[in-house]
Amino acid sequence: MAKTGDVTTGEVKTDGVTSAADPAAQRPQGDLTVRTIAMPADTNANGDIFGGWVMSQMDQAGGIAGVERAQGRVVTVAVDGMTFLRPVRVGDVLCVYTQVVGTGRTSMRIQIEAWARRFRTQTREKVTVGVFTFVAIDDEGRPRPIPPAAPGLSP
DSSP: OOEEEETTTTEEEETTEEEESSGGGGSOOSEEEEEEEOOGGGBOTTSSBOHHHHHHHHHHHHHHHHHHHHTSOEEEEEEEEEEEOSOOOTTOEEEEEEEEEEEOSSEEEEEEEEEEEOTTTOOEEEEEEEEEEEEEBOTTSOBOOOOOOOTTSOO
C-alpha cells in the first residue's frame, strides 16, 4: 500500500483512502462561530454546494470573530491559502470554526475551518480551510488600532 502525507490537512492517504494521521487532525480547531444548512439554491452546475457560498460563510464567521477581537468594525482585506478539501452537499450542516492566529496594530489573521456534518450519516468532515486577514476600522472606514487582547483570549 502506498502512503502519502498531506501537511495541510494532517491526513495520510493509503491507496486513495483517507484516514487521520492523529486524532487532533479530526477535531475542529478554534471556536464554533457559524452553523448553517446547505440548501438546493446554493448548488453549482455539478449539484454540489457552490464554493463561493462556503467562502461567504467563512467570511461571515471571520467577521464575527474579528469584531469580537477588535471590539468594533472590521473589513476583510485578504484571503490566503484557501483550500477546498471536500464537497459540501445539500442538507449538510456547515459548521465554521475561527481562531485569531495573529494580530498587528490594525490587522489580524484568522484561521477558519469549515466542517460539514453530513445529512444522513451525521459524519463530520473538514471541507475547507483558509486564513483571512481583517482590518479594524473606525466609523469613517479608516484603519484603527486593535485593543490589547484580554487575558486568556487569542492574540
